[in-house]
Amino acid sequence: MNSSISNRADDASFDVLNPSTGQIVGHTANMGNDELNIAVESAKTAFLSWSSLADDELKERCLAITKKIEDHSEELAKLITLEQGKPLNGLGSRWEIGAAVAWAGYTSNLSIPVKVLQDNEDGKVELHRKPLGVIGSITPWNFPVLIAIWHVIPALRTGNTVVIKPSPNTPLSTIRLIEIMQEVLPPGVVNVVTGDDKEFNLGAAMSAHPDIRKIVFTGSCATGKKVMKSAADSMKRLTLELGGNDAGIVLPDVDPNAIAEGLFWGAFINNGQTCAAMKRLYVHESVYDAVCESLVEFAKKIPVGDGMNESSILGPIQNKAQFDKVSRLISEAKEQGKVLLGGEPGKGLFYPPTIISDLKNGDSLVDEEQFGPVLPIVKYSNLDEAIRLANDSPNGLGGSIWSSNIEAAKSIANRLECGSVWINKHGAIQPNAPFGGVKSSGIGVEFSDEGLIEYTDIQVIFS
Secondary structure, three states, X not given: OOOOEEOOOOOOEEEEEOOOOOOEEEEEEOOOHHHHHHHHHXXXXXXXXXXXXXXXXXXXXXXHHHHXXXXXXXXXXXXXXXXXXXXXOOOOHHHHHHHHHHHHHHHHOOOOOOEEEEEEOOEEEEEEEEXXXXXXXEOOOOOOOHHHHHHHHHHHHOOXXXXXXXXXXXXHHHHHHHHHHHOOOOOOOEEEOOOOOOOOOHHHHHHHOOOOOEEEEEOOHHHHHHHHHHHOOOOOEEEEEOOOOEEEEEOOOOOXXXXXXXXXXXXXXXXXXXXXXXXXXXXXOOOHHHHHHHHHHHHOOOOEOOOOOOOOOEOOOOOHHHHHHHHHHHHHHHHHOEEEEOOOOOOOOOOOOEEEEOOXXXXXXXXXXXXXXXXXXXXXXXXXXXXXXXXXXXXXXXXXXXXXXXXHHHHHHOOOOOOEEEEOOOOOOOOOOOEOXXXXXXXXXXXXXXXXXXXXXXXXXXX
């Protein structure tokens, strides 16, 4: 089952909008339960032969996908920009496709060897990893191609088949990605279903579907909890990469000018629309003013505009609902703190980088994940208190320590309640390091060997 991109609207399709202009950039199929069942059955049938391929053959097919993505990189990048809004340049859509190629290539070259647990006079015991079956992938709108790769490639590499549902805000680049994959894959191995989630929620139907063995979901904590509940009856395996409200802690020994660029991109990558972006910044009182000043001076230089403009480095907020949330949080924060930069919306869905100081835990912009181009800065005087405040959140995806003393920063990192901690950077995930959250930020991990095995069942053979 494959959705399609069209320039013509009808009753069975929905519009996809360009957040930079508000114009329609395409239409795609509005599918229901019948189409989902066809897609799942297609994947289930293909699993019989796909799962029986030798490990080297699975590797070669995944590497062929990697090459296809690289060959179509500019086409995919432009589709992302048109529907997601991020610029072609900077850490934008071309960067996203480059990262997708890197992740696909790295993951394709991973393998899971048989593990010998015992081999002596009492017998041999081996641990084997077997594919699960049909994997359901539900992806968000912030990185529509990269996150699809994070879900699909490890599933295929371990012998599973896939049904993927992209966000209704950004389906076009994912549809094209799957079309490209299908050029080198047997029929039914990877399938895409699309819907606007208004009258029929495809994601909910997927998480409850008895023939989908595992759901991989990236998105909000609230939706992740719903996925977990609806998956319970069929005892699905789950990987849930959910929201974060990541904290950064700046120690008093930093050079404010030296860390300003890292702080900015840690918070504002993808216009702040990143799960592992830095959402709260705690700065020691002795360097507070200097860090704020350096960060504001760097942020002032970042061009914001239509993503198709080659000079733009940041684009719009992707959709109206998210724009309204960010606007509300900024409006409330303006009454509680001091606006150092930005603070007023632009035209349409554009909001300039906004930095607000003199806030505290308990203020909505600090407590809630904003997922947009605004950073709250909190002053602290005692390190233990800063760590307590950073950990005072139901989320636990990532965190960062900023210091000129790496070893001291690493000792503080161990005290943060989150899945990843970066020193003097933030959100720098990579394919050879497992990534996942603690507390309400998710279940399971992605990437590397640890992420790969989450697409398998264990079978122990005694001989």
